[in-house]
Amino acid sequence: MDKIKEFAQWVMDAKKITVLTGAGMSTESGIPDFRSENGIYAQEENVEYYISEYYFKNHPVDFWHKFKRIFSLKLMGNFSPNQGHLFLKWLEDIGKKVVILTQNIDGLHEKAGSTNVVELHGTLQTATCPKCQAKYDLAFVNSHDVPRCVRTLKNGKVCNEILKPDVVLFGGMVQRFEEALQAADGSDLLIAMGTSLEVAPVNFIPSYVAAEVPHIRKVLVNKTPTKMNDVFDIVLHAGIGETVAKVQQYIADAR
Incomplete structure (x- = not known):
């Protein structure tokens, strides 16, 4: 099956979705x-x-x-939310329980209307x-x-x-990390978007899920390869906006 269609099907199958976002999530907003x-x-x-x-x-x-x-x-x-931020809000609108674990400090997930955002940094x-x-x-x-x-x-x-x-300044403690782990642990689908997965301890989340809760499906959307690509079931090296537009269209057509 085409990776985009498989990704869209996994979104439709999932009731609880945890999304880990990094700086690449906001570059399409100009940041x-x-x-x-x-x-x-x-x-x-x-x-x-x-x-x-x-x-x-x-x-x-x-x-x-x-x-x-x-x-x-x-x-x-x-700065305004882009198509990626709005897609995550749309997932809530169609009835998904979405928890966003963001490394970003720009507040754009809240601006987009997402209601459950854990600002780790x-x-x-x-x-x-x-x-x-x-x-x-x-x-x-x-x-x-x-x-x-x-x-x-x-x-x-x-x-x-x-x-x-x-x-969180360099040398400071990441916030709400245990809460982030619990959210990932309790989800049906983990999506990492726009993150190089270079920064600890946040980059521990996907490998923790892979090791401890292997039945959770895992998708990575990032323009460039990461050192953790092999942790994910689906890897898409593409822009977030273009990717979620295709996923959203597939879901809309299927509903």
Whole structure:
């Protein structure tokens, strides 16, 4: 059977679908990924050092200057979900239970309307005060060169602490990982989309499923080969938008 048709049939058969998404999920929205020829690593030097826990703690002002430039933070609110994001929302609309485990920090799955998104690496959409835990949105962060907390404390003074972005910085802990494993473990179908599967511990999820729950079907959609291709039952090296358009059309015709 054609791989696209088989993929579509597996989607139709599944009640619970877990989707692992990486930076390639958002490149069709205009957001650069990290590891491609034109990605963030190619354009910036020492990325992992400058957006690390260490650098924020020791050089918070310069951290924000570099963080905003690296992630084009002024533009982040202007990006829109692409066909891949909308496809995952459509799966919910046709009655599938979909859990999205995303490595992305752009918030586009939520913008698309997906209701069950586990942001393993946090989000660019907000920042939090390390001192008093007040939370601020992207508009506030973008309106200040170095965003500081403006909350008035009990002593009447303004907090004024430099905010910390709500993303997992290098050297920080991935969020909600046990929840992610449980979601994958309890699914009928695991789909990895737009991820090089290079980053630990998130790249452990497909191999864990293959070893511990081998009956779960596994599909990889990524433009380039990964070191974990052999873990998946179906591998499609193609653009996400064009792939899901074909899958969606096949499902729509079959319903």
